[in-house]
Amino acid sequence: MSFDITEIIGELAQGAIDEAKKIAVAALQEVAADAVDFVHKALPKLSVYMTQLSNKEITTEEFKDLMLGLKDLAQMAGLTQAGLAAIEIEKTRNAILKGVTSVALGAVNRL
Amino acid sequence: MDTKTLTKTILFAIVRAVIVGFGAILIKNGWVTAEQAGNLTSPEMLEAIVGILTVAGTITYSVLRTKVFHQAIVSTAQGDPVPVSKITSLPQTAVADAKGDSGVTGGNFVSVLFATFVAAALVSCATSSHFDQNTYNSAQSLKSESLSLMSKAPGAPPIDQIESLQAKLSAQLAYEQGKGKENLISAKQWEILVSPDYNLLGRFLADWKNDRKFSRNYVTGKTEQVSEAYDQIIRLEGAKPTN
Numbered sequence: 001m002s003f004d005i006t007e008i009i010g011e012l013a014q015g016a017i018d019e020a021k022k023i024a025v026a027a028l029q030e031v032a033a034d035a036v037d038f039v040h041k042a043l044p045k046l047s048v049y050m051t052q053l054s055n056k057e058i059t060t061e062e063f064k065d066l067m068l069g070l071k072d073l074a075q076m077a078g079l080t081q082a083g084l085a086a087i088e089i090e091k092t093r094n095a096i097l098k099g100v101t102s103v104a105l106g107a108v109n110r111l
Numbered sequence: 112m113d114t115k116t117l118t119k120t121i122l123f124a125i126v127r128a129v130i131v132g133f134g135a136i137l138i139k140n141g142w143v144t145a146e147q148a149g150n151l152t153s154p155e156m157l158e159a160i161v162g163i164l165t166v167a168g169t170i171t172y173s174v175l176r177t178k179v180f181h182q183a184i185v186s187t188a189q190g191d192p193v194p195v196s197k198i199t200s201l202p203q204t205a206v207a208d209a210k211g212d213s214g215v216t217g218g219n220f221v222s223v224l225f226a227t228f229v230a231a232a233l234v235s236c237a238t239s240s241h242f243d244q245n246t247y248n249s250a251q252s253l254k255s256e257s258l259s260l261m262s263k264a265p266g267a268p269p270i271d272q273i274e275s276l277q278a279k280l281s282a283q284l285a286y287e288q289g290k291g292k293e294n295l296i297s298a299k300q301w302e303i304l305v306s307p308d309y310n311l312l313g314r315f316l317a318d319w320k321n322d323r324k325f326s327r328n329y330v331t332g333k334t335e336q337v338s339e340a341y342d343q344i345i346r347l348e349g350a351k352p353t354n
Contacts, residue, residue, distance in 0.1 A: 066333065069336040
């Protein structure tokens with residue numbers, strides 16, 4: 001029995017879109033949650049550094065270095081989120097690949 | 112030879128010829144080496160093969176849809192021309208036998224080609240490295256060693272211990288960078304932690320070794336930041352899939 005290629009393309013595309021939507025929503029929620037979490041953790045530290053500076057418990061140069069360290073930590077947190085998103089994409093890619101392979105094998109059997 | 116078999120034979124012969132021809136062109140132009148050609152699992156070869164198959168499939172399908180071509184096949188097989196009305200719905204029933212067999216396999220073949228193309232595109236687009244137990248263990252032990260060393264600040268810099276830790280960190284960074292583009296994110300994290308161009312551990316060790324004077328509050332703050340940075344690295348590595 002022959003089958004309609006457009007139907008297959010449509011099914012594959014829809015499957016990929018559905019999975020991508022799930023990932024996008026989950027990733028955005030995770031990024032938002034982590035960004036809020038990072039700010040929650042960073043703000044108190046910033047407050048501590050400013051207090052220490054005003055009390056001359058740290059020098060201006062040390063305050064600047066600590067601020068720059070916070071900036072680097074923010075970058076690392078962003079990289080972690082990017083890495084976690086990439087892992088989710090990899091999982092989805094493997095799931096789609098599995099589906100595509102099934103389609104291919106099924107079509108080969110019909111040849 | 113019946114019509115279906117004849118069509119199938121011609122179809123596969125065309126595709127085979129195109130693949131062989133394109134493959135030779137790719138090797139001749141240096142786009143794929145002979146060694147890579149022999150290694151079907153290499154990403155470059157896979158992309159090349161899939162590209163060829165896609166082009167071949169498109170060409171073949173287009174040819175099959177040509178009524179003139181199909182009519183020539185059918186009339187050759189049956190000895191008399193088939194009405195055009197019977198060959199307008201490729202690849203479905205134009206050459207189906209009286210028992211409603213599967214007919215021309217062009218549509219099925221293109222479906223296989225498309226599925227193969229999508230599969231190869233997905234395979235060749237690697238996005239994340241896999242979990243590395245060595246990296247995970249190293250991150251844990253280097254974290255412990257780093258925090259232990261930093262606890263000795265703001266005392267006199269223990270040069271030997273600082274240099275020993277710096278050497279280990281450099282080696283770990285090189286190891287992560289050596290894993291290739293799939294590990295770019297983790298490698299960047301290690302770089303931010305280790306390099307004196309940033310403002311975490313690498314900078315701290317370099318300043319301390321150069322006998323910069325620190326306040327105790329500064330050391331406490333920087334130690335917390337270094338600990339957090341290691342935790343980010345460990346968190347990401349721990350989330351990676353295993354092979």
